[in-house]
Amino acid sequence: MTHCSPHDLVQLQMTSRSLYAFISTHKHLWTAAQGNVGLPLVPVVEAGGNRSSAACAVFIFAGGECTWCSKFTPAQPFSFVFRFRACSPSCLKLLLSDVSLYVDKSKTYEDFSWGRWLPRSKLHSPFNVYSKRDIKYADRERQQAIGIDDHSSRRDPLGIPHRTVAQLNEVCLKRARSRDALTEHALRLVSWQTEYFKLKATVSRANYDFIKLMSAVEGKKAQGILRTPKGAALFQAFNRDLTKLTFTVWLENRALLFAQLGCMLDGIFPVGAVGRPNDKLRALTARA
Ligand SMILES: [Zn+2]
Incomplete structure (x- = not known):
């Protein structure tokens, strides 16, 4: 828990009554999260x-x-x-x-x-x-x-x-x-x-380059991955917490990212997908 960001710790605190009590009474967790x-x-x-x-x-x-x-x-x-x-x-x-x-x-x-x-x-x-x-x-x-x-x-x-x-x-x-x-x-x-x-801009650039690299290795487009709900959420959360994406994170989320990308390429946009001006037209075209 000492590796959590302040945002993560709040989310964790809200998951159950016992976690709420535990995190609230262990001040060093907050000190560590704020320091991170x-x-x-x-x-x-x-x-x-x-x-x-x-x-x-x-x-x-x-x-x-x-x-x-x-x-x-x-x-x-x-x-x-x-x-x-x-x-x-x-x-x-x-x-x-x-x-x-x-x-x-x-x-x-x-x-x-x-x-x-x-x-x-x-x-x-x-x-x-x-x-x-x-x-x-x-x-x-x-x-x-x-x-x-x-x-x-x-x-x-x-x-x-x-x-x-x-x-x-x-x-x-x-x-x-x-x-x-x-x-x-x-x-x-x-x-x-x-x-x-400033740090967030640097981490965001590194995370974007990582997604670009992994997408190229997998034969996908980075922009497509970043528009999926999971891709957008990962990118946003890691940037916010000033944390670089890793190969382990990619492997853990790869299947879901590709499933969501597949849906979007078929014109079905899952909740949380990042929109583009011509999405409506593409979705209608796919249904026609
Ligand atoms: Zn306003």
Whole structure:
């Protein structure tokens, strides 16, 4: 298990209750998994929320909703301070504009007790920059607490926890005390990501060359192998985990790869096959 990537360890953890308990209580497995892809260790902080190593691995490697349009994207987050993820260049542009960010020229959120915990960044500005999403959430959370104190509040549709002003102040203090450690972790993740993408590009090239070589040896086309569900999944997983494909892996998956390729050449596209613009036409032609 010490050879697992963080993503693999999460997947393994989810397979059974006993594995979940085993992996959760053996912290060295997470340390090893994070080390395998050079990921900085997750800090232990008093702020609430799921800040486990597993949650961090899912956040980085399992994809998620685009912060702007909510569409699922396999892309990694691009801002770890604000926890922003973009599915396209246009969403990225909007998330980096003043539609999503607030430049706090009047230092409003530095002086309010409930705003001191808000994640912030300088982003080439002399002032602190905040995510408008975080400000909105903090404001809503505060309004709900005030409403609970004067018995006028209903449960928030966003699922904000039910807290009085005193309880919320306590939570905000914990968050504020955790902010520096979380910001430092976010900045380390930015440096890690730059290096990770470089390594991933190198491993991807090596894995592509390997598939090309093995396909040529077997008299198949590499592009066809890479479009099969198994081929695409192997290529994506090994690249993600910065691991080179091996002859053993090829032998273990060879039969399935060829079976799926055979189906696709007959115009039947298994679930997970990587599409091409003329696939529909080819499939129709094959059925006719
Ligand atoms: Zn989007």
